[in-house]
Every structure is written in structure tokens, then in C-alpha cells.
Amino acid sequence: MTAAGRYRASLYALLAPYLLGVAVLVAIPVALTVGPSFTAYDGLSAPTWRGLGNFREVLVVREGRVTRRFRTGRGRGGVG
Numbered sequence: 001m002t003a004a005g006r007y008r009a010s011l012y013a014l015l016a017p018y019l020l021g022v023a024v025l026v027a028i029p030v031a032l033t034v035g036p037s038f039t040a041y042d043g044l045s046a047p048t049w050r051g052l053g054n055f056r057e058v059l060v061v062r063e064g065r066v067t068r069r070f071r072t073g074r075g076r077g078g079v080g
Helices: 003-034 053-058
Strands: 059-062 065-068
Touching: 053 059
Parallel strands: none
Antiparallel strands: 059 065
């Protein structure tokens, strides 16, 4: 193995724990959240497919403007 090959291998060895951490702490939870975001699920019954209905409920287009249908709790002692 040449010096450049050893250097490249050491860089990959140093980068591997970071990439594993990103996969475990970020990428896997995001991937597991995508599927349920398209369903209606209350925790007791089986999930039912809603498609983009959940997103239509939250973001409503009125008169060419996108408005949010949920409140953040501002001004009432809430967080946000």
C-alpha cells in the first residue's frame, strides 16, 4: 500500500464513527417518520392511509396564500 492509500484509509477510519452516528441519530429516525406521516393513527387502532391529507390539514391555501391551521401557543404562556 502506498502512502496515499494509507492516508486515504486513515481518513475513512476517522470518518466512519461520524457517519455511523449521523445514520443512527438522524437518518434512521427521519426514514421511520416518513411513512407514518401519511397515515391517521391514534395509538389505539390500526393506522389508516390518508396520503397528503395530513399536510393539507396543516397547510391550507386561501386566496393564493399558504396559512397554517395550527397554533403555536404564542402570547398565552406557551412555548414557541
